[in-house]
Amino acid sequence: MSSGGGGPSAHEALRERAAHGPALVRGVGFVVDADGEATQARRPVVALCRCEASARRPWCDGTHKRLV
Amino acid sequence: MRIPTPCGPVSQAVHDHLDSGAPLPDLPAAPEPTSRDHALALWMLHELAYRGFDGVDPDLEWSPDVLRLRNRLNRDLEAWLRQAFATSTLPRTVTGLVDADGDLPGVARFVRERATADDVRRILVQRSVYHLKEADPQCFVLPRLEPAAKAALTELQYDELGDGDPARVHQHLFAEAMAAAGLDPTYGAYVDEADEETLTLNNAISLLCLHRRLRHAAAGHLAAFEATSALPSADMVRGLQRLGFSEPVWRYYDEHVEADAVHEHLARDICDLVTGGDPELEREVVFGAFVCIALEERCARRLVPEPVPA
Numbered sequence: 001m002s003s004g005g006g007g008p009s010a011h012e013a014l015r016e017r018a019a020h021g022p023a024l025v026r027g028v029g030f031v032v033d034a035d036g037e038a039t040q041a042r043r044p045v046v047a048l049c050r051c052e053a054s055a056r057r058p059w060c061d062g063t064h065k066r067l068v
Numbered sequence: 069m070r071i072p073t074p075c076g077p078v079s080q081a082v083h084d085h086l087d088s089g090a091p092l093p094d095l096p097a098a099p100e101p102t103s104r105d106h107a108l109a110l111w112m113l114h115e116l117a118y119r120g121f122d123g124v125d126p127d128l129e130w131s132p133d134v135l136r137l138r139n140r141l142n143r144d145l146e147a148w149l150r151q152a153f154a155t156s157t158l159p160r161t162v163t164g165l166v167d168a169d170g171d172l173p174g175v176a177r178f179v180r181e182r183a184t185a186d187d188v189r190r191i192l193v194q195r196s197v198y199h200l201k202e203a204d205p206q207c208f209v210l211p212r213l214e215p216a217a218k219a220a221l222t223e224l225q226y227d228e229l230g231d232g233d234p235a236r237v238h239q240h241l242f243a244e245a246m247a248a249a250g251l252d253p254t255y256g257a258y259v260d261e262a263d264e265e266t267l268t269l270n271n272a273i274s275l276l277c278l279h280r281r282l283r284h285a286a287a288g289h290l291a292a293f294e295a296t297s298a299l300p301s302a303d304m305v306r307g308l309q310r311l312g313f314s315e316p317v318w319r320y321y322d323e324h325v326e327a328d329a330v331h332e333h334l335a336r337d338i339c340d341l342v343t344g345g346d347p348e349l350e351r352e353v354v355f356g357a358f359v360c361i362a363l364e365e366r367c368a369r370r371l372v373p374e375p376v377p378a
């Protein structure tokens with residue numbers, strides 16, 4: 001897993017998360033990002049991007065599949 | 069919807085039976101599951117279970133003559149699909165099939181890169197046969213599942229069917245896309261234009277979803293369908309925007325980018341829940357996924373012209 005003695009690189013960590021895909025969460029009203037920007041959830045189950053590569057963050061758009 | 073225009077002896081016989089009660093002749097001598105005539109005949113017989121046809125007696129859905137022919141055509145189709153599965157070199161897992169699909173030159177990449185507006189309309193016409201009834205076949209699967217799988221499929225279907233908002237029902241979004249592209253958004257409007265490949269793809273979904281025996285394959289089909297949708301939908305959006313189509317045309321696909329990123333995972337859960345780890349049932353799930361990928365690929369081969377060599 002790790003790229004040397006110093007633990008996994010940030011890149012590898014993202015790859016690892018991409019391999020798991022999004023987090024499915026139920027009953028979300030809004031997602032608020034680090035800048036305080038809120039996005040309204042329109043469906044009862046949402047897929048939250050964990051790989052940080054989605055073009056539609058906070059939602060997963062399937063891009064993680066291209067990273068692994 | 070009016071009864072489609074027949075294109076051979078079997079579809080003619082079905083047409084006349086539905087139209088005027090003319091008796092159905094003997095069953096066809098030989099299986100021809102990939103003739104347009106047989107595919108259209110089966111499509112019409114299946115349609116009696118969905119929305120039916122204008123002026124046609126709804127009781128015909130359960131008439132013994134109709135069921136006899138429908139069973140025969142379904143058996144021919146299933147035998148052809150099982151044979152194709154047995155001899156296919158495609159991977160033998162849902163994940164493998166989904167990954168293999170990503171490497172095939174599909175319709176979405178064609179639309180993104182080089183389709184013309186007329187190509188797009190031709191594609192929408194073929195897609196409309198399924199997209200205007202999208203999620204309807206899988207509704208028939210629900211009562212056949214145990215509670216955990218049923219809850220998971222219901223969650224997926226609720227989203228397909230608009231989360232309680234009629235304006236967001238996927239079928240409705242597709243009808244709006246058709247209208248905005250200058251096409252007829254009426255359910256079944258283009259069945260006469262449907263290629264054999266399109267009819268066969270639709271028949272296979274009805275085959276899997278209308279037979280309780282095939283519910284595991286229906287789940288596998290759904291899993292493959294949902295897992296091969298998010299990224300291609302994004303390609304469709306880009307292609308439709310490239311060609312200057314208006315927002316309602318690409319909104320259907322835009323909705324699917326996010327929706328199918330969710331549905332993909334729900335559908336995988338459904339597969340795990342329906343099989344409970346039983347290898348026999350897992351094989352059925354993979355068979356269903358194969359049917360999805362193989363028939364989509366067949367449609368793509370029909371719809372996407374060979375690139376002109378540079």
Ligand code: FES
Pocket residue numbers: 018021022023048049050051052053054059060061062063064065
């Ligand atoms: S988890 Fe990031 S795109 Fe899917």
